[in-house]
Each structure stands twice: as C-alpha cells, then as structure tokens.
Amino acid sequence: MDNNFLSAEYIELQHTAIKKLILDQRLNEAISLLAPLVETIAQAELQYKLDEIRFSYTSMLQYMQKGVEDPERHSLYMKLLAETLEINDQMKISQLANYKYNSYYRLKASYSNSHNNKNLEIIKTELETWCIDSNLDIKDNSFESDQIRKRHEDILTEMFTYIYLNTHWDKTDKLAADAFLKTSNVAGNDLCLMVSAVTMSLLVCFDSLKMKWLLDAYLHTSTNVNQRALVGIAFNIHLYEERMHLYPEIRAQVNILNEMPEFGKELNRMHIQWLFCQETEKIDKKMREEIIPEMIKNATQNLDLPLDETDDDNEDKNPDWNNNKKQSDFEDMMREVGELQQEGADVYMSSFSQLKRYPFFEVLSNWFYPFDKQHSMVVNVLREGTDPKNIVNLILDSTIFCDSDKYSLCFTLQHVPESQRQQMLSQLTEQQLNDFTDDMQILSAKKGDTQPNIICRQYLHSLYRFFKLHQSRKEFPTIFDGRINIHRYHTLRDVLYKEEYLLPLANYYFSKEHFDKAAEVYSEIIGLTKGKADLFEKLGFCFQKQKEYDKAIEAYLKADMIHSDNVWTMRHLATCYRITKNYSNALSYYKKVESVLTENPNVTYYIGVCLAELKKYDEAINYFFKLDFMGSASIKSWRAIAWCSLANDKLEQAVIYYEKVLTMEPNYKDYLNAGHAYLCTKKIDQALSQYNKAYSTIKSKERFIELFYQDKELLLKNGIHENDIPLLIDLL
Incomplete structure (x- = not known):
C-alpha cells in the first residue's frame, strides 16, 4: 500500500473522529482539532x-x-454544530484533493x-x-446535425x-440552480441529468x-424530474440522517411536502422499490442457475418432474393470505418470472451486466442521462429504423428495460448489420408483428403501474x-446495501x-421471507393500531420461522383471542407448543x-406423537x-x-411392526429400536444383527454407545x- 493511500485513509479517519465529536455535541474539542488542520x-x-x-x-x-436568558440559544447552537460539520467536510x-487517490479527485484536479x-x-x-435554436429531427442525419448533438452533449x-x-453551493x-426549475427552455432530459x-x-x-434544491425539484411538473428528485431525497436522508436534526429548515420543507397526499404515498412506494x-x-442467481436452464431444457424435451411432497405442517402460510395454486415445475418457474416482472423486479441485470463496456459508459454523466433516440451515439443505430413498428423501436419505447439497458441494447445492435435486422423483420408476418407489439405492451403495463411508478423503478434500475x-x-457509498429503514428516520417519521x-x-x-424485518414492522403496526388477527398471525409466523417459538406462541394466542377457532392459527399454536415440548x-x-x-394425516400423526410423549401409549397407538x-x-x-408397543410392554407387536419398517428404507434408529425389540423378546442373534446394522450406519462407536444408553430405562x-448391557455392546 503506497504512502498516498495511507495518508488518505488517515484523513478519512480524522474526518470521522471530528464528525463524531460534533454529533456528540462536544463542539470545543472538535474546533480544537479542526483549527490546526484548517491552518495547514x-x-x-x-x-x-x-x-x-x-x-x-x-x-x-x-x-x-x-x-443571561436567550430563547435563541438552542437554535444558534444547532447552527454552529451544522456549520462546523460543513467545515469538517470541506476540510x-x-x-x-492533494492526493488524487481516486477517480473523483483526479477528475476534480483536471476539471x-x-x-x-x-x-x-x-x-x-x-x-x-x-x-430554442435547435429543431432536430431523427431523420436529419447530416454532419451538421451530428455536430449540434455532440455540442449539446458536451x-x-x-x-x-x-x-x-x-461540493458546497x-x-x-x-x-442559478433554482432558475433551472423555473425555465421552460431547458429540455426535460437535461433537467433530469441535473437532478442526478x-x-x-x-x-x-x-x-x-x-x-433544499432537491426538495424543490420534487414539486416540478415533469414526472421524470420529480421522481428523480424523490430518489435523491431518499438516498441522501438515508446517508445523512444523523445530521438532519441540525437543519430545521430541511425538516420544515419536508413537512410542507407531507401536506401533499401523494408525497408520502410515492416515497413509500419508492422505499419498497x-x-x-x-x-x-438473488434474482440473478436464480435466473442463471434455475430458470434459464429449465427454460432451455423445456424447449427440447417435455419434463415430467414429480412434485416435492412434505408432511411438515409448520411451514405453511395461511391460505387466507393469498390464492396461489400449485402448478408444474416449469409452469411455476414461468409464473415466477412473470410475477417478478409484474412486481417490477430487475430481471435483466445479469443479461446487461456485460454490456456496459461501450465507450458511451466511459463518460460518467452518460450513466444518468435518460434514454434519448437523438443522442449522437444512438441516432447512428436507428438511422434506417424509424418505422414505429420496427422491433428495435418497439423495444426501446417499452418500459421493460431501464434507460441504461436501452443504451446497451442500441450499442449491441450497432454490431448487427442493418440488412440482417431488416431480414429478421421481413420474416415476421403482420400477425406475428402485432402479437409481438401486444406482448411488449403487456410486459410494459405492470399491474397497478402508474407513470411515476414506472419512471422511478427504471431510474432505480439504472x-x-x-x-x-x-x-x-x-469509491461510492453502498447505497443499495445494508439496512434501509427510512420510515424510522426522524426526518421522515x-x-x-x-x-x-x-x-x-x-x-x-x-413476501421476500425477510422474517426478522417483517416482524419488526408488524410489531410497529400493532403498536400503532392495537392489531388485527391477521397481523398477529403473520407476526407469529415470522417468529416461528426464526425459531423464536415463545414469541410465536404469544402472537398466535393474541390472534386466537381476536379470531377464535381459526384452524390455521390453532394448528400453528399446536406446532409451536409441540416443538417447545x-x-x-x-x-x-x-x-x-x-x-x-x-381425516388429516398430519394432525392424526401429531396427536399420536403428543400422546406418546405424555406416555399415553394406548391412546397414541390408536x-x-x-x-x-x-x-x-x-x-x-x-x-x-412399533415404538409405542415397545414402550408399552407389547413386545411381540413391536417386533411385527419393526419387521415391517425394516422392509422399507430403515434408518439407524429403526435398526437400533428393532434390536431392542428382539432383545426384549430374547432373540439375541437377531438383536445383535440389527445393532450391527445401526453401528455400521452411525459409523461412530462413541455415538452408538451414547444412543444405546439413552434407551437404558x-x-x-x-x-x-x-449388567448385561456392556456385554451386549462388546458382542458387536
């Protein structure tokens, strides 16, 4: 590691230490540390x-x-803390900047x-x-037009x-920035880039x-602009929440926005997106390892895979929560892809992740510019493809790809000769083209989508x-990683x-099986509302999935009090009580x-298990x-x-049923218990035979002896x- 990086790392640590002093309201100490640094x-x-x-x-x-009494003392103190934080940042x-140890500072030096x-x-x-002066048309492909486009992009x-x-306005x-929001003579895409x-x-x-400017930008009439501003507001409150209380004017501006019904609704939707x-x-991994290989296999052969069966009754969600139906494996996968797309999931990241190496993406600002068919690098790809029913145009006009991926798609198509693209198009009948158009519209129109939803989602994907x-x-903050709990931040509470x-x-x-986080939020809702039966059911289920069975029981009991005799709740209560013995x-x-x-087999079985554990063997056997x-x-x-018979002195019956078990697929416990049944009926050779099978399956003498002695009583x-037990073990 070179000395420059070591020095830069020290500067970061120093900045963090001073910031902590300020946020801990130890202002004198912070000033004392800052003063000599500022002088240098x-x-x-x-x-x-x-x-x-x-x-x-x-x-x-x-x-x-x-x-001296001063009613403004606290306000002044907050202002001084904020200003000291800003000096620490600028410091x-x-x-x-002297070290140029990353791309930001190298760019800063050159600029x-x-x-x-x-x-x-x-x-x-x-x-x-x-x-004002330009009146470009995508059909205008002259050299002069290209030069105007490039000048605009510069x-x-x-x-x-x-x-x-x-870094400091x-x-x-x-x-000057406010003037951008007020003029109608700056193109919408240009203002979007400014927000980014x-x-x-x-x-x-x-x-x-x-x-404050971002908060103002949310009020802009352009949906593209205000949704980008919304993302910027959320990102930066998330990153800087610890200092937001020092800026009452920002909190006041947020409160004004909160008077608009759509602000909270859109912010919450953006939070979930x-x-x-x-x-x-996780979606990428599933697409690469499961869904795409399965789709390829299904294209070449008709799969007939057996459904996975389980008799575990403690993992099922309440059927009242949704109406999902079971389908074949392949149908399930296709349904899952469709549902992911309907939810707005980013299912194309893996497909486009290798397509960000074009020269276009070497310019930092291009990553944030809305997709524009008039961009100088795009116009060349679309020169001959202006027909609105051209497949390329259909794809680029759809909402299934984010702006970044549309650029990647264009540059990829640039390597496909126009003659080949036209040949592909000519092979499609009018009906096929119409069907393709309809499919694109269906994919683009996700359930419950509105224009702000689509724009915000696409922007987040980019x-x-x-x-x-x-x-x-x-070099950038890990804005998409870690816990994101903006609903708990004081600024947005x-x-x-x-x-x-x-x-x-x-x-x-x-729905994403983040049961720890779901439990936290369900608990918060219950604290606000006193709770409904389904909230306590879901809270109990979350605790059960985390193996916090006592908490699960408490939640299920509350659900049962509100909605008594609900079969699902009673069944899960029974499961949790059984697991906790x-x-x-x-x-x-x-x-x-x-x-x-x-006539439910699982319920019948677990009643028998509980009776057996309570040593009510006759009832259990029934x-x-x-x-x-x-x-x-x-x-x-x-x-x-067999086990209940063995425990209840019905030894011949135990032997009969263990012999049935041994004809199936016995495990080491079956061999061990069958050995006990033969031993107790004085069939020593058969007992030793089963003990040897158990020993061979376990493959550990110590473990075998431990299990054997557990059944000593x-x-x-x-x-x-x-006295015969150790002798029996030595006979093995």
Whole structure:
C-alpha cells in the first residue's frame, strides 16, 4: 500500500473522529482539532468561518455563564454544530484533493485546471440557447446535425461535472440552480441529468442548499424530474440522517411536502422499490442457475418432474393470505418470472451486466442521462429504423428495460448489420408483428403501474447498474446495501410512520421471507393500531420461522383471542407448543384442529406423537393405527406403532411392526429400536444383527454407545439386566 493511500485513509479517519465529536455535541474539542488542520491548507474562507464559529460559541458560553436568558440559544447552537460539520467536510475534500487517490479527485484536479470560467448561469444559458435554436429531427442525419448533438452533449457533460465536483453551493449557485426549475427552455432530459448530478454531488459531500434544491425539484411538473428528485431525497436522508436534526429548515420543507397526499404515498412506494433492488443478486442467481436452464431444457424435451411432497405442517402460510395454486415445475418457474416482472423486479441485470463496456459508459454523466433516440451515439443505430413498428423501436419505447439497458441494447445492435435486422423483420408476418407489439405492451403495463411508478423503478434500475458495475464503484457509498429503514428516520417519521405505509412495507418483507424485518414492522403496526388477527398471525409466523417459538406462541394466542377457532392459527399454536415440548397444550390444540380436519394425516400423526410423549401409549397407538388405516404414511405409522408397543410392554407387536419398517428404507434408529425389540423378546442373534446394522450406519462407536444408553430405562423396564448391557455392546 503506497504512502498516498495511507495518508488518505488517515484523513478519512480524522474526518470521522471530528464528525463524531460534533454529533456528540462536544463542539470545543472538535474546533480544537479542526483549527490546526484548517491552518495547514491555507484557505482563508474556511479559516474565517471557523474563527466566526469559535467567537460565536465562546460568546454564547460567556452569556450562559452570566445567567443571561436567550430563547435563541438552542437554535444558534444547532447552527454552529451544522456549520462546523460543513467545515469538517470541506476540510476533508481539500486534503484529499492533494492526493488524487481516486477517480473523483483526479477528475476534480483536471476539471479545475480547464474550466475556471464556468458557472451554472452560463451553462443554463447555453442549454436554453440549444433548446430554442435547435429543431432536430431523427431523420436529419447530416454532419451538421451530428455536430449540434455532440455540442449539446458536451454542455451536458460539463453541467454534470460542474455540479458533481462543486461540493458546497453558495447563495449564487442556489439561485442559478433554482432558475433551472423555473425555465421552460431547458429540455426535460437535461433537467433530469441535473437532478442526478445534484444527487451524486450530495453523496460525495453533504450540502444543505443542494438538499433544499432537491426538495424543490420534487414539486416540478415533469414526472421524470420529480421522481428523480424523490430518489435523491431518499438516498441522501438515508446517508445523512444523523445530521438532519441540525437543519430545521430541511425538516420544515419536508413537512410542507407531507401536506401533499401523494408525497408520502410515492416515497413509500419508492422505499419498497429501493428494497426490491436488494433482491437483484438473488434474482440473478436464480435466473442463471434455475430458470434459464429449465427454460432451455423445456424447449427440447417435455419434463415430467414429480412434485416435492412434505408432511411438515409448520411451514405453511395461511391460505387466507393469498390464492396461489400449485402448478408444474416449469409452469411455476414461468409464473415466477412473470410475477417478478409484474412486481417490477430487475430481471435483466445479469443479461446487461456485460454490456456496459461501450465507450458511451466511459463518460460518467452518460450513466444518468435518460434514454434519448437523438443522442449522437444512438441516432447512428436507428438511422434506417424509424418505422414505429420496427422491433428495435418497439423495444426501446417499452418500459421493460431501464434507460441504461436501452443504451446497451442500441450499442449491441450497432454490431448487427442493418440488412440482417431488416431480414429478421421481413420474416415476421403482420400477425406475428402485432402479437409481438401486444406482448411488449403487456410486459410494459405492470399491474397497478402508474407513470411515476414506472419512471422511478427504471431510474432505480439504472442507478443500480451504476453503483454495481461502474469501474469506480468501490469509491461510492453502498447505497443499495445494508439496512434501509427510512420510515424510522426522524426526518421522515411523520411522513412514513403510518399504518397505510407500514403495512405494504411489512408485507413486502414477508413476501421476500425477510422474517426478522417483517416482524419488526408488524410489531410497529400493532403498536400503532392495537392489531388485527391477521397481523398477529403473520407476526407469529415470522417468529416461528426464526425459531423464536415463545414469541410465536404469544402472537398466535393474541390472534386466537381476536379470531377464535381459526384452524390455521390453532394448528400453528399446536406446532409451536409441540416443538417447545409443551405436549399437553399441543395436544389440546391438535384436538381442536381434529374436530375440523377429521381425516388429516398430519394432525392424526401429531396427536399420536403428543400422546406418546405424555406416555399415553394406548391412546397414541390408536391414532397411529388410524393413520395406518388411512394409508398415508405407512413407514411413519409403523415406526410409531412399533415404538409405542415397545414402550408399552407389547413386545411381540413391536417386533411385527419393526419387521415391517425394516422392509422399507430403515434408518439407524429403526435398526437400533428393532434390536431392542428382539432383545426384549430374547432373540439375541437377531438383536445383535440389527445393532450391527445401526453401528455400521452411525459409523461412530462413541455415538452408538451414547444412543444405546439413552434407551437404558426402556430396556430395564422390559427385563434386560443392567449388567448385561456392556456385554451386549462388546458382542458387536
């Protein structure tokens, strides 16, 4: 590791330590550490600001010491803390700029040397001039038009870079940025890029003026703009929540937005879409390893796979929660892909992850620019394909791909000769083309989708690709990783901490089997509403899946109080009591379930198990005989009958049923218990034969002896002398 990186790492640690002092309200210590650092970089503006803070804080402390009452003292203190945090941030940026240890600081160094005369006002004028003067048509493929396009793209790159690298706006910058939101002469796509630039700049360094600008941008009439602003707001509150209480004006602005009904609704929807992005790696893995291979196999042969059967009754969700029907394996997989697409899942990440190496993606700002058919690099691909029914245009106009993937698709098609593309199109009949159009529309129109939903989802998918695939991705905050609980943040609590928003969040976690997180949110909802039966059922199920059975029982009992005699709840109560070895309570609930599900094999079996554990062997055997009569699980019922017979001094019956078990697929316990049955009926050779099979299966003498001695009391009860046991073991 080189010395520059070591120095940069030290600067980061130093910044974090000072930030912690400020947030812990140890302002004097923070100022004392900052002062010598500011002197070393010789920036007069930072030095002046820090001196002002020190003077104001010293004066405030002196007035307090003299007993002077000041109603503004707390507000001033919060302001001083915020300003000191900002100086600490700027101090880190200035120090790291000297090392150029990552792409951001290298870009900052190169940009500052060549663009000293640029500002937002000049950039806005250039973009307005382009918007007013240009009247481009995609059919216009002249050299002059290409040059105009490229000039426009150069301005956009300059705008993005200027904002991205400017870590601290002053009032002039803010006024110039506000003007972008008010003009109608800056193209919508250009303003979208500006929102992304502000978002990215904030992720590098917090700036309250940029944060306020994003909150203003949410009010823009363009859905593309306000949805990008919404994402930027959420990302940066998530990243900087610990300092947001120092900016009451930001909280006030959020409260004003909260008066708009759609703000909370859209923010909650964006929160869940953001969480859904965290499932992308899991979806990719499933697509690569299961779904795509299965689709390929299904294309070449007709699969007839048996369904997986289980007799475990403690894993099923309440059928009242949904109406899913079981299908074949392949149908299940296709249904799952369809459902993922309907939910808005990012199912194309793996397909496009290798297509981000085109020159287009070497320009940072291009990762954030909305898809535009007039982009100079795209126009060349679409020159001959202007027919709206052209397959390429159908795909690019659909909403199934995010902007980043549409660019990748275009550049991939660029390597396919137009003649081949036209040949592919000519082979399609009019009906096939219409069917394809309909399919694209169905895929694009996801259930319950609205324009803001689609735009926000696509934008998040494009951002996900940037943060996961960009060559400098390790330099950026891991915004898609870790816990994302914006509903709990103080800044957004009044907006999102409501049943109407918490319930979809909890149900999302539940549907993705994040049972720990789902339990937390269901508990919060219950705290707000006192709870309904289905909430307690789901909370109990979450605890049960985490093996927190006592908590599960508590939740199920509350559900049972609200909605008594619900079969699903009673069955899960019985299961949890049985697992925690409270067989009496388990039996009570299994009996209640039995009164409704009279011929259910699992219920019959577990009633027998509970009776056997309570040493009510005669009753238990009757249930196991009933199970055997049902013909549902022969080896399971035979094994249970054999054990109860052995434990209840019905030794010949035990031998008969163990011999049945041994004809099936016995396990080591079956061999061991069959040996006990033969031993207790004085059939020593047969007993030793079964013990040897058990020993061979276990493959550990110590483990075999341990298991053997666990049944010592049973053997003594059936007339085996204690002194004979070690002799029997030595006979093996």
